[in-house]
Amino acid sequence: MSINYSERIPNNVNLGSNKTLQRALEHWQPAFQEWWKEMGPENSTALEVYLRTAVSVAPDGWAHYDYVRMPDYRWGIFLTPAEAGRQVNFGAHMGDAAWQEVPGEYRSTLRRIIVTQGDTEPASVEQQRHLGLTCPSLYDLRNIFQVNVEEGRHLWAMVYLLHAYFGRDGREEAEALLERRSGDSDNPRILSAFNEKTPDWLSFFMFTFITDRDGKFQLAALAESGFDPLSRTCRFMLTEEAHHLFVGESGIGRIIQRTCEMMNQHKTDDPAKLRALGVIDLPTIQKYLNFHFSVTSDLYGNEVSSNAASFYTNGLKGRFDETKLADDHKLDTGEYPVMEVVGDNIVTKQVSALTALNERLRDDWVKDVNAGVSRWNKIPEKAGIPFRFKLPHKGFNRRIGAFTEHHISPQGQVLSEATWTNQHKQWLPIEDDQAYVRSLMGRVTEPGKYANWIAVPARGINNQPVNFEYVRFS
Ligand SMILES: [Fe+2]
Numbered sequence: 001m002s003i004n005y006s007e008r009i010p011n012n013v014n015l016g017s018n019k020t021l022q023r024a025l026e027h028w029q030p031a032f033q034e035w036w037k038e039m040g041p042e043n044s045t046a047l048e049v050y051l052r053t054a055v056s057v058a059p060d061g062w063a064h065y066d067y068v069r070m071p072d073y074r075w076g077i078f079l080t081p082a083e084a085g086r087q088v089n090f091g092a093h094m095g096d097a098a099w100q101e102v103p104g105e106y107r108s109t110l111r112r113i114i115v116t117q118g119d120t121e122p123a124s125v126e127q128q129r130h131l132g133l134t135c136p137s138l139y140d141l142r143n144i145f146q147v148n149v150e151e152g153r154h155l156w157a158m159v160y161l162l163h164a165y166f167g168r169d170g171r172e173e174a175e176a177l178l179e180r181r182s183g184d185s186d187n188p189r190i191l192s193a194f195n196e197k198t199p200d201w202l203s204f205f206m207f208t209f210i211t212d213r214d215g216k217f218q219l220a221a222l223a224e225s226g227f228d229p230l231s232r233t234c235r236f237m238l239t240e241e242a243h244h245l246f247v248g249e250s251g252i253g254r255i256i257q258r259t260c261e262m263m264n265q266h267k268t269d270d271p272a273k274l275r276a277l278g279v280i281d282l283p284t285i286q287k288y289l290n291f292h293f294s295v296t297s298d299l300y301g302n303e304v305s306s307n308a309a310s311f312y313t314n315g316l317k318g319r320f321d322e323t324k325l326a327d328d329h330k331l332d333t334g335e336y337p338v339m340e341v342v343g344d345n346i347v348t349k350q351v352s353a354l355t356a357l358n359e360r361l362r363d364d365w366v367k368d369v370n371a372g373v374s375r376w377n378k379i380p381e382k383a384g385i386p387f388r389f390k391l392p393h394k395g396f397n398r399r400i401g402a403f404t405e406h407h408i409s410p411q412g413q414v415l416s417e418a419t420w421t422n423q424h425k426q427w428l429p430i431e432d433d434q435a436y437v438r439s440l441m442g443r444v445t446e447p448g449k450y451a452n453w454i455a456v457p458a459r460g461i462n463n464q465p466v467n468f469e470y471v472r473f474s
């Protein structure tokens with residue numbers, strides 16, 4: 001179970017026993033390193049970062065923390081160990097032994113699923129590329145770099161599957177993963193949320209809280225796959241994802257905390273006064289929440305989808321916590337509610353549960369996001385401030401699915417074009433908000449110092465103090 005670090009590519013898949021595969025991946029490795037140099041965190045090559053590195057895939061395998069220059073990070077291939085006798089747990093092949101090779105008839109579909117997941121990993125590194133230059137503290141700088149190297153490793157995880165199981169097509173797709181660029185008009189990343197800019201740390205924390213959480217749910221659904229290598233790969237990725245969600249949730253929590261302190265200290269909730277004091281007013285944070293929530297909602301796709309149905313029936317992608325659900329795991333007869341706009345109203349209709357799997361996964365994710373928002377709301381509550389954060393209606397600001405052609409308010413009213421045009425500036429960040437947030441982005445690199453707009457974390461990383469030198473510039 002331990003990871004072999006003596007090879008050029010650290011791995012726990014006995015890579016050395018398959019020379020062809022090993023050579024192919026060693027050939028891809030320098031291209032990855034080139035990509036990291038070009039698109040990884042800006043001006044970071046010389047920095048020594050207090051990073052965790054996986055030493056084994058056992059639950060305590062994260063024990064290893066040390067200073068690492070990021071280009072020397074040991075990106076590798078780590079799969080959760082095989083579960084003896086694992087079966088396909090849903091769909092038409094339920095009860096069959098889980099597949100150790102790609103079933104021929106699902107080859108192109110599985111490849112597409114893996115490429116689409118894989119593409120998000122380098123995309124987020126590209127989106128976050130400039131943020132190190134405006135970090136609010138060394139603690140936060142270390143955290144974003146930890147997220148970045150792990151997204152790089154997630155790319156390795158998907159590239160391993162492409163190389164090991166998809167032959168020549170897989171190798172070509174692995175190269176293309178290093179060629180697309182987030183936001184590039186000629187060769188963009190596959191999914192639109194991954195072509196948005198992440199221009200400031202408020203956006204970064206929202207992204208890791210909300211969009212990495214989409215990652216969690218997609219990976220969890222793929223961890224149920226009948227294709228066992230994909231399942232095992234995703235299981236290990238999920239352990240890394242938990243830290244990304246923590247970075248986002250605690251980051252926003254600390255921003256709220258700091259603003260609430262200033263509100264009480266200066267006895268004001270006036271956004272203009274709070275901005276003059278150098279903190280981010282709560283309504284602006286709400287606007288960023290609305291934006292990231294709506295853009296990420298689109299990642300789940302259409303509410304009703306025959307693709308989602310066939311992924312499920314064919315045993316490729318399950319539901320969240322599939323094996324813990326008590327039903328027939330076939331969904332031939334069940335129904336599931338989805339929304340649509342009829343005239344001026346949003347109505348709920350029942351559709352076949354099998355075709356509504358995108359919506360179901362989106363709903364699971366919404367529940368999880370909502371739980372995080374409730375935890376944030378404890379902060380103003382404790383401070384005696386009446387403001388509460390609230391997720392917008394599912395139909396708000398959507399570009400994919402049943403609401404695409406409609407304007408929906410955060411409260412769920414169907415709006416006319418004119419009303420939307422008039423009012424959407426109250427709900428989504430406008431240039432003025434973005435410029436203000438940008439104006440706060442300095443660079444704090446003295447150990448123990450934190451930018452004015454964010455509270456000091458409750459504790460450090462790996463039991464280190466909050467004034468620990470998490471990144472060395474020497
Ligand atoms: Fe990831």
Ligand SMILES: [Fe+2]
Pocket residue numbers: 151212215241244
């Ligand atoms: Fe992530």
